[in-house]
Amino acid sequence: MGRQSLHALLLTSAVICILPLCSTASSNPRELLRSGIDIHNKASLRRGVRLYMNYCATCHSAKFMRFERLSEDLEMAPEVVMTDLVRFGASKLSDTIPAAIDSETAEKSFGVAPPDLTLVAKYRGIDWVYSYLMGFYKDSSAPTGYNNHLLENVAMPWVMASLQEASSEKEFSELMRDLTNFMAYMSEPVRPFRESFGKYVLGFLMILLVSVRLLKNEYWRDMNEQ
Numbered sequence: 001m002g003r004q005s006l007h008a009l010l011l012t013s014a015v016i017c018i019l020p021l022c023s024t025a026s027s028n029p030r031e032l033l034r035s036g037i038d039i040h041n042k043a044s045l046r047r048g049v050r051l052y053m054n055y056c057a058t059c060h061s062a063k064f065m066r067f068e069r070l071s072e073d074l075e076m077a078p079e080v081v082m083t084d085l086v087r088f089g090a091s092k093l094s095d096t097i098p099a100a101i102d103s104e105t106a107e108k109s110f111g112v113a114p115p116d117l118t119l120v121a122k123y124r125g126i127d128w129v130y131s132y133l134m135g136f137y138k139d140s141s142a143p144t145g146y147n148n149h150l151l152e153n154v155a156m157p158w159v160m161a162s163l164q165e166a167s168s169e170k171e172f173s174e175l176m177r178d179l180t181n182f183m184a185y186m187s188e189p190v191r192p193f194r195e196s197f198g199k200y201v202l203g204f205l206m207i208l209l210v211s212v213r214l215l216k217n218e219y220w221r222d223m224n225e226q
């Protein structure tokens, strides 16, 4: 291979390697905010589910989450869950979280059907959800009067606008953190258990490591003596 064609080959490979980096950079114009949630904070999760039922379940379902499971995991008495959370056509603890509005009517009103939110924190990411909720801004050219930094021309009306106006910036970001925390929990309810169980598994592996090491020393001592 001639020197020139080798140069051309190297240059092409460099361009091929760099191009994907350029496209990722331009498709992510805004850095995500760090949510700083704590999935083990049950008080925060309880505040989050109340916000969710009051503001979000009007349009969004969470079809894979049962009220019963909420009651157990969030340590809320079944009677409290029944009176405070079960609504919009749901009537018992074993029901899943419904949306108040049906999907076709919502699609006619907003142009896009509001997606089910059970797994949104999994497929979009926890920081994405938090940044989305913190990312609404006033835009007089948008049909709803609001737009979003992460979803340009968003079809979702900014249902938290009056709450946001009535709260300080710090208070509002705390509220959105609780709401995000709840959505993170909902996308993987076993996570708190998995995390605490993981600590026991690591502890067990450490003990195993020490005993295997001692056993190895014992075997090698015999070998060395021979």
Ligand code: HEC
Pocket (backbone or CB within 6 Å): 052, 055, 056, 057, 058, 059, 060, 110, 112, 113, 114, 115, 117, 120, 124, 129, 132, 133, 151, 153, 154, 155, 156, 157, 159, 160, 179
């Ligand atoms: C009045 C109806 C309505 C309400 C109430 C509502 N949303 Fe939405 N939401 C929508 C619509 C419509 C979309 C689709 C937006 C789009 O694709 O442009 C959406 C999209 C979203 C998305 C993006 C999902 C994705 O993957 O693209 C998230 C996250 C979300 N909503 C969270 C919430 C939360 C949290 C609340 C409660 C604070 C809420 N929504 C309340 C109508 C609503």
